[in-house]
Amino acid sequence: MEPEEAAQMPIIGEKAPEFDALTTHGPLKLSDLKGKWVILFSHPADFTPVCTTEFMAFAAIADELKALNVQLVGLSIDSVHSHLAWVRNIKEKMGVEIPFPIIADLDMKVARRYGMIHPGQSTTSTIRTVFFIDDKGIMRAMLYYPMSNGRSMPEILRLTKALQTSDKHGIATPANWQPGEKVIVPAPKTPAEIEKRMKEGYECKDWYLCFKEI
Numbered sequence: 001m002e003p004e005e006a007a008q009m010p011i012i013g014e015k016a017p018e019f020d021a022l023t024t025h026g027p028l029k030l031s032d033l034k035g036k037w038v039i040l041f042s043h044p045a046d047f048t049p050v051c052t053t054e055f056m057a058f059a060a061i062a063d064e065l066k067a068l069n070v071q072l073v074g075l076s077i078d079s080v081h082s083h084l085a086w087v088r089n090i091k092e093k094m095g096v097e098i099p100f101p102i103i104a105d106l107d108m109k110v111a112r113r114y115g116m117i118h119p120g121q122s123t124t125s126t127i128r129t130v131f132f133i134d135d136k137g138i139m140r141a142m143l144y145y146p147m148s149n150g151r152s153m154p155e156i157l158r159l160t161k162a163l164q165t166s167d168k169h170g171i172a173t174p175a176n177w178q179p180g181e182k183v184i185v186p187a188p189k190t191p192a193e194i195e196k197r198m199k200e201g202y203e204c205k206d207w208y209l210c211f212k213e214i
Helices: 049-067 080-094 109-113 153-169 191-197
Strands: 020-023 026-029 037-042 070-076 102-104 128-133 139-145 203-206 209-212
Touching: 020 080, 020 102, 037 153, 049 070, 049 080, 049 153, 080 102, 128 153, 139 153
Parallel strands: 037 070, 070 102
Antiparallel strands: 020 026, 037 128, 128 139, 203 209
8 A cells, every 4th residue: 555545534723635636526635625615424335225315415515515615526436427317316216316526536646645544344334423624624533334324414515504604713613503683702711811701791601602793
């Protein structure tokens, strides 16, 4: 195995690994998408039941993600011909058009760079990963699911909106946060900041936990 093909694991806060791949929409590099957020997700195989439900679900949120400046990109260790046939089948049998590109990763280069192959599940298929890459090419979040269970689209949308809200307003979001709800003000780092924080008019449960509207 060549060093660049060795299994790796992306790091949150660092540059997402570059890829140069063939997709159902033609050649694609991650760097081509700079300026957009990217959700890169893998599925175990074409023409499989759970994956089919997921692709229809991703298609259902594609327009909402596009409005958030997000490009969806799928991937599996299948050929472009297999991807195209499956996409056609989904349209003919399920009435759903898949609007985003799907990477054909037969040599597993992208899968290895992104840690998508977990031998405890399979050595020849990717598990269900979701990578959130921001408009500067930085890895912001990662979700991993087993081959047996489909993903939650509401959570993928929620996390996308939470990440973008944190960037825009310099805040954090609490557990189960939904757009429109109160957000968390970053915690003070010095005694002087603690005293100042308690007088700034936020809704504070204590000095380290304060909420505000945005």
